[in-house]
Amino acid sequence: MTNGYLLNEDGAGVFMTDGTVRNCIFSGCVVTNTGPDADGGAIYISGGIVSNCLFYNNRALGTYSGYGQGGGGGALYLATNGFVVGSLFESNVAHAGGGAFMAGGGVISNCTFRGNIATIGGYEPPGGGVRKNGGTLVGCSLIGNAAVGQNANGGGVCSSSAGIILNCIIMSNSAVIGGGVYFPAGGTIRNCLVARNAASWRGGGVAHQWGCTIQNCTIADNSASSSGGGVNYGQSNWIMRLENSIVYFNTAPVGPNWDPNSPVGCYYTNINSCTSPDLPGPGALSDDPGFANRAENNYMLGSLSPCINAGTNQAWMSGFPDLAGRERVLEGTVDMGAYEFYRSTLQCAFTADCPVGFLPHTVIFNAQVNGSNLVGLVYHWDYNGDGSFDEQGPFRGVVTNVYSSCGSYTVGLMVTNAAGEVAACTNYGYVRVGPAVAYVAPSGAHVLPYTNWAIAATNIQSAIDAGVDGTLVLVTDGLYSVTSQLVVTNGITVRSVNGPGMTAIARGGGASCRIAYLSHPMAVLDGLTISDGIEFNGGGVYIQKRADFTNAFGGTLQNCAIVNNIATRSGGGVYIDYGGLLSNCVIANNTVNNQWGGGGGVWCSWGGNVDRCWVVSNRVTAAQASGGGLYLNWGGYVRNCVIAANQNAVGPNWGYGGGGVGVGGAGTIENCTICGNWGWTGGGVSGPATIYNSIAYFNTASNTASGGTNINGAAAFYSCSPDLVAGVNGNISADPLFMNRGMGYGILLSNADYRLKAWSPCVNSATSLPWMATGIDLAGLARIMSGRPDMGAFEKPSAGTVFAIR
Numbered sequence: 001m002t003n004g005y006l007l008n009e010d011g012a013g014v015f016m017t018d019g020t021v022r023n024c025i026f027s028g029c030v031v032t033n034t035g036p037d038a039d040g041g042a043i044y045i046s047g048g049i050v051s052n053c054l055f056y057n058n059r060a061l062g063t064y065s066g067y068g069q070g071g072g073g074g075a076l077y078l079a080t081n082g083f084v085v086g087s088l089f090e091s092n093v094a095h096a097g098g099g100a101f102m103a104g105g106g107v108i109s110n111c112t113f114r115g116n117i118a119t120i121g122g123y124e125p126p127g128g129g130v131r132k133n134g135g136t137l138v139g140c141s142l143i144g145n146a147a148v149g150q151n152a153n154g155g156g157v158c159s160s161s162a163g164i165i166l167n168c169i170i171m172s173n174s175a176v177i178g179g180g181v182y183f184p185a186g187g188t189i190r191n192c193l194v195a196r197n198a199a200s201w202r203g204g205g206v207a208h209q210w211g212c213t214i215q216n217c218t219i220a221d222n223s224a225s226s227s228g229g230g231v232n233y234g235q236s237n238w239i240m241r242l243e244n245s246i247v248y249f250n251t252a253p254v255g256p257n258w259d260p261n262s263p264v265g266c267y268y269t270n271i272n273s274c275t276s277p278d279l280p281g282p283g284a285l286s287d288d289p290g291f292a293n294r295a296e297n298n299y300m301l302g303s304l305s306p307c308i309n310a311g312t313n314q315a316w317m318s319g320f321p322d323l324a325g326r327e328r329v330l331e332g333t334v335d336m337g338a339y340e341f342y343r344s345t346l347q348c349a350f351t352a353d354c355p356v357g358f359l360p361h362t363v364i365f366n367a368q369v370n371g372s373n374l375v376g377l378v379y380h381w382d383y384n385g386d387g388s389f390d391e392q393g394p395f396r397g398v399v400t401n402v403y404s405s406c407g408s409y410t411v412g413l414m415v416t417n418a419a420g421e422v423a424a425c426t427n428y429g430y431v432r433v434g435p436a437v438a439y440v441a442p443s444g445a446h447v448l449p450y451t452n453w454a455i456a457a458t459n460i461q462s463a464i465d466a467g468v469d470g471t472l473v474l475v476t477d478g479l480y481s482v483t484s485q486l487v488v489t490n491g492i493t494v495r496s497v498n499g500p501g502m503t504a505i506a507r508g509g510g511a512s513c514r515i516a517y518l519s520h521p522m523a524v525l526d527g528l529t530i531s532d533g534i535e536f537n538g539g540g541v542y543i544q545k546r547a548d549f550t551n552a553f554g555g556t557l558q559n560c561a562i563v564n565n566i567a568t569r570s571g572g573g574v575y576i577d578y579g580g581l582l583s584n585c586v587i588a589n590n591t592v593n594n595q596w597g598g599g600g601g602v603w604c605s606w607g608g609n610v611d612r613c614w615v616v617s618n619r620v621t622a623a624q625a626s627g628g629g630l631y632l633n634w635g636g637y638v639r640n641c642v643i644a645a646n647q648n649a650v651g652p653n654w655g656y657g658g659g660g661v662g663v664g665g666a667g668t669i670e671n672c673t674i675c676g677n678w679g680w681t682g683g684g685v686s687g688p689a690t691i692y693n694s695i696a697y698f699n700t701a702s703n704t705a706s707g708g709t710n711i712n713g714a715a716a717f718y719s720c721s722p723d724l725v726a727g728v729n730g731n732i733s734a735d736p737l738f739m740n741r742g743m744g745y746g747i748l749l750s751n752a753d754y755r756l757k758a759w760s761p762c763v764n765s766a767t768s769l770p771w772m773a774t775g776i777d778l779a780g781l782a783r784i785m786s787g788r789p790d791m792g793a794f795e796k797p798s799a800g801t802v803f804a805i806r
Helices: 460-466
Strands: 005-007 014-016 020-022 025-027 030-032 043-045 049-051 054-056 076-078 083-085 088-090 100-102 107-109 112-114 130-132 136-138 141-143 157-159 164-166 169-171 174-177 181-183 188-190 193-195 198-202 206-208 212-215 218-220 239-243 246-248 267-271 291-293 298-301 347-352 356-358 361-370 378-382 391-393 398-403 407-416 422-434 437-440 472-475 478-482 486-488 493-496 503-507 516-518 524-526 529-531 534-537 541-544 556-558 561-563 566-570 574-577 581-583 586-588 602-605 609-611 614-616 630-633 637-639 642-644 661-664 668-670 673-675 690-692 695-697 715-717 738-740 753-756
Touching: 112 422, 141 422, 206 212, 347 407, 347 422, 356 361, 361 407, 361 422, 378 398, 437 460, 460 472, 460 478, 460 486, 460 493, 566 602
Parallel strands: 005 030, 014 043, 020 049, 025 054, 043 076, 049 083, 054 088, 076 100, 083 107, 088 112, 100 130, 107 136, 112 141, 130 157, 136 164, 141 169, 157 181, 164 188, 169 193, 174 198, 181 206, 188 212, 193 218, 212 239, 218 246, 239 267, 356 422, 437 472, 472 493, 478 503, 486 516, 493 524, 503 529, 516 541, 524 556, 529 561, 534 566, 541 574, 556 581, 561 586, 574 602, 581 609, 586 614, 602 630, 609 637, 614 642, 630 661, 637 668, 642 673, 668 690, 673 695, 690 715
Antiparallel strands: 291 298, 347 361, 361 398, 378 391, 378 407, 407 422, 738 753
């Protein structure tokens, strides 16, 4: 079932009150709203069974952003009762519950949620993979999902007090709070592995607001940018209860495993758990838990682990399996963590030499088998996750398979020995295969794998979905309309053939959506016009650092024109969340129209680089908003840019500072020309920025009582502005002598040319910075032409030699 579409209704593929749906594929289905309905992009269930289905690239989005007001469950909405089993949810998007939304009951069992996104943050967090208000989530894998947007919580799962999370693997998800799991109002998680998730604020593994209980879980190798890399507290007077769990090898600046700075009355109860530093409680341990093979994501206990037989037995354990499906208590006393240690049984794992590649792709698998009896080993390989063995027999510990079709493949291995012992392991979505180049053209035949112009995809998202890391999506001339955002979460480059003047992506069909979302350090949009998007944050493009790339950023936008987009909160053109790059772009005529936000053109939150860009004629139009052109929120660099003709809210809709650039917390501005902007305070720059080699001149401010007209509250070095004291920190205050300063201010500015005249005092007056050795200016010229760099975005070319020839 493909491409279903409903407005203000539920379930664009199927609306189900009873019966059975099995062995179906749901793709490209969309529900959207202008009112209170529109849940379940592909299927809406209030009863019945869904079994062995694939849900791919479905959407539940709309103009309502409140929870219970539509946009729940990108693929599936489980209203009250129902049973969902053995299904795959991949690359679905919703306001809440990117993959699925469990509204109050039912069961989701043995399903995989991969690469789903929830897009709206707020006081009720969304859940990138699953949003759960009740019911049971059991035996599922949630891998690489994300909750994006301001205060978005629960990258893998957001679960309220009702229901329970059982025997799940929750890995490589991301959110602002609770990268793996977030409990807004209590709840229980049991026998789960929570590993390698990331939070851009707190609670990399698990976070709570009003208490939660964690039983026999392994929470390891998660990270948070602020505090509580493993687990994190919530409101005052609420308890996070740890029972028989392992919280280890997590990272954060404060409290790598558990945050010690809890609010008044908020504390941890530790019963027979292992973490470091020691968290007091009966039976507590702080020693290394001794995982079997942490580097290969094997968090079972090794034979020397201190966590073996170190837990405390509980009533629920009788007849209950551990995460590997074996008995929970084997030797009289339960082990800590999600896995019970089996002393004499067979264990297996496997790796691949290159799990991602281009068609046709050859993969070599290497099995690792441990146990007390390794006699008569027989290997059984399932290369495509269909439950049948593709190759089996002895002496097959190293095998080769060739993948000839695009797709994401689950790989399984079962090993038996002469004593009849059986070991099995599965890596979900382990092998990904795609084309080296995928073509997009309005006149294409739209036939996978889109490897030439004749069979080109007719829409860009289909080509992205077919690709893998390293794929080039090549887009020919045309206007491509989207009704939901393009999503790029792999290292894929989307590039036009003939540049932004010939190739545009715009919102169409009466939809309400941003144009593109990037979340991979190697994701690139190149040579496109991006226009007419509308969203809460990032009307045109949202760039977000991915959870499993801790030291990288979210993607690159280069050689693009980002125009006429609207954000109802922040980042009218582009929103950069924890790192991203804008290079050689024009960001123009974008708008933010909500108070407390800002960045009419660009918003950078906790990082991001804007280099060699024109940021012009953007605006914020609501009260108490900041940064008509850009806003730097606790970080970010702006370099070699012209920031001109932008406007902050003025007059009766007074705003905060920064007609050109607003800064909150910190930000760096280097070699920029900031002119002709209009703001409430600090017409050019307002806030605690550090400015080098820049020109802030000919801006205007409606309120000059609290600071300078051009620069307000920033520290400037080797820069030019009438608000600076000449001779202090290398600054000058004289007229920079542009070729043409233009006429007017803000969006009414016209006829400006900000190149420097030969006799400008800004020529050869700046200071060298490390990047300048190979750096270029906004015009593409070498940044240093005559010994010292110039101030501003443009370097003045050296005078040449004149020859007179007769």
